[in-house]
Amino acid sequence: MDPTDALRPSLEQAREAWTRLVDADAEQVARVREPEPEDDFYAPVAGTFRPGQPTAAELEVLVSLAEPDDRWLDIGAGGGRFALPLARGVREVIAIEPSPAMRAVLGEGVAEAGVTNLSVHAARWPVEGWTEQGDVALAAHCLYDNREPIPFLEAMERHARRLCVVSLAAFPRGVQFAALFEEIHGEAFQPLPALREFVALLGALGRPYEVRRVWAGPAAGPIDPRQAQAFVRRMLWLRPGSEKDRRMCELVDESWGGPDGVLLPLGPREVGIVSWPTPGG
Numbered sequence: 001m002d003p004t005d006a007l008r009p010s011l012e013q014a015r016e017a018w019t020r021l022v023d024a025d026a027e028q029v030a031r032v033r034e035p036e037p038e039d040d041f042y043a044p045v046a047g048t049f050r051p052g053q054p055t056a057a058e059l060e061v062l063v064s065l066a067e068p069d070d071r072w073l074d075i076g077a078g079g080g081r082f083a084l085p086l087a088r089g090v091r092e093v094i095a096i097e098p099s100p101a102m103r104a105v106l107g108e109g110v111a112e113a114g115v116t117n118l119s120v121h122a123a124r125w126p127v128e129g130w131t132e133q134g135d136v137a138l139a140a141h142c143l144y145d146n147r148e149p150i151p152f153l154e155a156m157e158r159h160a161r162r163l164c165v166v167s168l169a170a171f172p173r174g175v176q177f178a179a180l181f182e183e184i185h186g187e188a189f190q191p192l193p194a195l196r197e198f199v200a201l202l203g204a205l206g207r208p209y210e211v212r213r214v215w216a217g218p219a220a221g222p223i224d225p226r227q228a229q230a231f232v233r234r235m236l237w238l239r240p241g242s243e244k245d246r247r248m249c250e251l252v253d254e255s256w257g258g259p260d261g262v263l264l265p266l267g268p269r270e271v272g273i274v275s276w277p278t279p280g281g
Contacts, residue, residue: 014204015150018197022147024190032185034239055081057214058140058167061273065136065165066090073134073159075125076142079105080118087118094132098124126155134160137278140167144192149201157278164278168195170213170270174235177265180251181236184244195272202274209276215268222261228252231264 005013062082066072070090074083077095079102087093095118097103103120110118123130125139137160143149156164171194174181178189195211202209229249238245256262 009200009204011150011204014197014201018149018193018201019147021191021193021197022145025145025192026147028187028190029237032187033237034242034244035237055216057216058082058271058273059085061212061214062086062138062165062167063089065163065275067135070135070162071133073132073137073156075137075139075156077106077120078102078140078142080109082138082140083118084109084113084115087113087115091117093118094134095120096123096125096127098122126151130155130159132159135162136160136165137163138165138167140165141169143168143198144172144194149198150205153202153205160278162278163275165273165275166198167271167273168198170195170272177232177235180232180248180255183251184236184238184248195270195274198274199272202276207276209274212273212275214271214273216271217266217268220263220265220267222258222263225249225253225257225262228256228262228264 009017059082063086066086066089068090071092072083072086072090072094074086074093074095077083077097078099080095083093083095083106095106097106097120100122103122106120110120121127125142137156139152139156143152143166146152153164153166172192174189175191178191181189199209199211229252232248232252233240233245236244236248238248252262252264256264
């Protein structure tokens with residue numbers, strides 16, 4: 001490979017590389033997954049996507065990008081971890097979320113907060129026939145496994161008058177458990193694209209972007225062994241009680257267990273908030 005291609009990929013090279021990573025992850029999950037796929041992948045964990053301390057550092061950056069008269073599109077809004085606090089400082093927030101479990105959590109948050117300037121739409125972006133325009137389009141942590149990111153981004157730009165914002169972790173889900181994944185499944189872990197790959201893609205698109213980096217989330221502390229096992233089980237796509245699952249539980253205890261519980265290799269993670277002006281914005 002020409003070194004220039006690696007450092008300054010063409011749009012087609014960046015797009016193909018992104019899609020290869022997403023496809024490799026999907027193929028691996030299909031091979032190793034023990035439980036049947038759920039109708040709503042986020043149903044078991046939707047409650048963890050409420051507003052709270054883990055997102056405080058990211059939210060501070062988003063608030064700095066907001067203007068009081070803004071209308072924000074929150075794409076993949078989840079349980080409202082950004083939509084709800086943003087609604088307190090802007091004119092309107094339009095939340096777009098495909099997961100029924102996430103929408104239920106978000107709806108509860110809207111009712112509890114008593115906000116009247118936040119609407120929720122059951123849809124997956126990009127939405128065919130979408131007509132709502134915003135000043136800012138936000139997509140936080142919802143691009144990692146999207147194999148066609150360019151139509152997603154172009155739709156954001158079409159529906160944002162001023163700014164597009166994408167938030168991604170420096171490293172994708174599960175990478176902290178790559179060695180354990182290989183030990184359990186007998187093959188190397190296939191990571192999804194994350195912040196670095198997104199910046200390369202956006203650069204190949206020729207967008208004049210800005211990246212603000214923060215450390216998000218609380219310091220790691222010991223947790224109950226069963227809670228730790230459930231978390232890792234989800235990361236490794238295991239079925240409770242299977243042979244692989246029993247081996248995972250043993251290794252989690254050996255590697256991270258202690259007198260006060262299990263200290264998983266988590267803790268604060270580096271997150272990049274990438275923003276760029278929309279064409280003509």
